[in-house]
Amino acid sequence: MRSRVAFVVGMVVFALATGPALGQPAGALTKAQSAFDQAQLDYLQGKYDDAARGFVDAFAARQFPQFLYNAGASYHMKGKQTSDPEAYQKAVDAYTEYLKKDPQAADKAKVEKAIGVLEAEIKRLKDQPATEPAAGTGSAAPPPVAPSQEVQQLGEVKPRGLIVIESDPSNATIYLDDKRKGAFATTPWSGSLEGDHKVIIEKRGYTVIEKPVSADPSKLLVLLASMSQQSFLGWVEVSSNVPGADIFIDDKAVGAVGRTPLSQNIKPGKHTFWISADGYDEYKQEIEVIPNETHAIKAQLKGSPVGKLNVTGIGIEDATIIVDGKTLCERGPCLKSLQQGDHTVSVQRPGFKPYTKQITIQAKTETQVRITLAPNPSRSDAIVAYVLAAGFGGGGVFLGLQANKYRDDLKKEIAAGHPPPDSNDPRFTKGKIFAIAADATFVVAGITALTAVYYTFREKGAPSAGLIDVRALALRPEIGPGYAGIGMGVSW
């Protein structure tokens, strides 16, 4: 206990002596980094006491809680190696102080478990009777007691690397990779990252800074953004009642510049903002940006529940997808949001039979339609039927005209009586035959024409088909630095 109090007092005195980190950012951070690097080297060489002191020195320079954890880890490894209760106690003190400095630490549970295991190990070691050195061995100290099984299960503990992002001035917004992902944090920020990233630092009235970072778990990486002031820029704050809505500025063709909520510098002048989200009507607002002034855009998006329609299939890239009579996608595959309800989906491709289906789109679902379009069959039979119909029709007209000529001649001659036709005049029979033949031919022509029409529109061969699959879209809360909302994902 005495050594624990001495450690804490030592650290506080050291911290007070070095002053607040933000007050002396440049020298303190350099000192902290130097101490960190030496401590890492000592740790790798097994000089755990030196390593722990180095991390404490780094904490004294800049009070990043991670330094305390690393100090604890160094004592932890020493204790494990030597079964020294005092080393374990120092590790417990450092871990405890670490959690005190960062109560929201992501590894809080894990660290608390380690503290419990180490405290039990301390007690076990102290309760163990002292062992005299064996006579004649010449050895000064007995061999260390093996760590308990619980300690073994904690595994090897290593110091952690640290990324520190600071800006001058501070309180700038940090974005990772793409502003459309939303704000990540504000400066100063320290923590761990994995992989390569692009860090975007933005603050009202200052130049935007973009820098790449490659996270190294064994190093202290310091990104210090010195931001120059630009007084000619305006500031815009865009928010919407639907979090995560796409934001377009001035030209939709360049794509969304971010998602709500968004704050950023913007050049003075007239600008047009579009805020849109699937299933909602697009919100549009024009603003006149004035330098050094803040312009707030609060979009109220109106809409109704939506589901997704996903049309795929072989050759879909040459097909047009039409929903409710309007072209939804010029080319497939087509993944679009549709309001829930019944929709008539039609897929048309030149040379292929169209596929048309009444599909019910349900909210929070993705309706996938996999199309198999059947090629258009030959219509030569219809053409032949049309030609025959025209031929019969023409023949019928000819025969009808002949019949009418006989009729008219007979009428005329009967009326004139000069000479009067007799009751058995062959023209009566001929005319009747022509008339019957004409009517019969018209009937045949009509039947042939109807057949041709039938041939034209009949379904020949297999029709185009679609396989419909409905999948649930899960709505889940999303929380990010500076925003909270509902996100949508697909599961099946």
Added chain:
Amino acid sequence: MRTINTTMLLAAAASLAACKWTEFDDLSGQTWVESTEKPDVKSSDFGVAITRGADANDSATSGTLAVIGAGPGTYSEIAYTGTGSSSLKTSGQVLSALGIMTLDSPPILLSSPTSSEIALVTTGDTGSIVVAAGKHTLEIHQLFIGNTTLGTGVAIATTPDAATYVHPPNFPAIATAPDNEPIVAVGDTLLGTVYGLPTNTQQPACKITAGVQVRALGAIRNVGGTDDVLVWNGVDGKLLRYAAIVFNGCTTTAPVTAIASTPPADTPAFLPGHGSQIATIDSTRVLLQGHEDVTKGNASFLQVYDVTTLKPVGKSVAKDGMRSAAFLKTDTGEYAVVGLPGATIDGTSGGQVEIYKLTTGGGLADPAVPVAILHDAQPESNEVFGRSVAVVPFLGKSVIAVAADNEIFMYFRANLTDGTPLYAETRQGR
């Protein structure tokens, strides 16, 4: 859309050109002429001769037409209803049963002027002359055996030259002579026929004055009710008139005496051949239609004669092709109906019937040109339209009947060439 338009166009064209074939049935019922084609009789040449049928004079509601068919010979009667439709009343009585195997060309077909009787005079199968008569059905009326010497050396041939109905004075050998009886002319001989000739009584026969060649016979009613016989002489073309008493006088033992015509006939310009006709108009006039024998030529002649003076009246027609004639009297006047079966119509030798106007109580009007021409509206080659013509009583009127090849035309209404009616509609309900 193009398909629909094409279909609609076809439908429109079809509706414009579509026909009601029943219109032709309606039109057929509106014609003026009832045509009767050869019914189901055995003759292959139907209608070689026609005349008014039995009962024609007795019926006030319809008409009948007697028709002779050839190859083989048949006798038929066509009955016409008041509306003009026809049916067979006598369906092809086969004449071979009467000993008539091959008909003369043309056969002599007579209709009694005073009764319903029809008579056919032609050559029989055993070198005889057959007179078959009756109502609706013909029966053997008289049979003249050929190459027989009758009376005082009068020899008869087997082919009749002419015949007509006469009403002779009572034959002394029988109590009651029939009203009208056909008499037959053979060469220069007249042969009388009498019902109920007493057994073993020789056929009455008179030889007319030598040099007379009978080619047409006619009869003229005298005031006393008897007839005089008219003879158109094929030797000199003169029309002769004999008192029928000579017919009676030339019986049994008395030698046949040639009888001079009295009064002397004028001199017509035409020498008639076989089949020439003398059609009675009234008690003073007859219509002479003469033509050459078919083997000699086609010339023909038409003239009205005054039987009291035996002189021609009015204009005459001399042209080729006239083969039959009939007298027609209508509300619009008197006409001569003449058949020209070989006439050419619009380049087709289908035949035609010419109608000549007669002046009131006179002869052919001047100019002697047809006032109407009838022919088949659709003439066919060798149709021989008009090879026989007849005037038939129908519902109290007179209508024209025309025979053609296997077809009979009955004109219930006819117009003149100028469009005025020859006679108006005669059928009921029209």
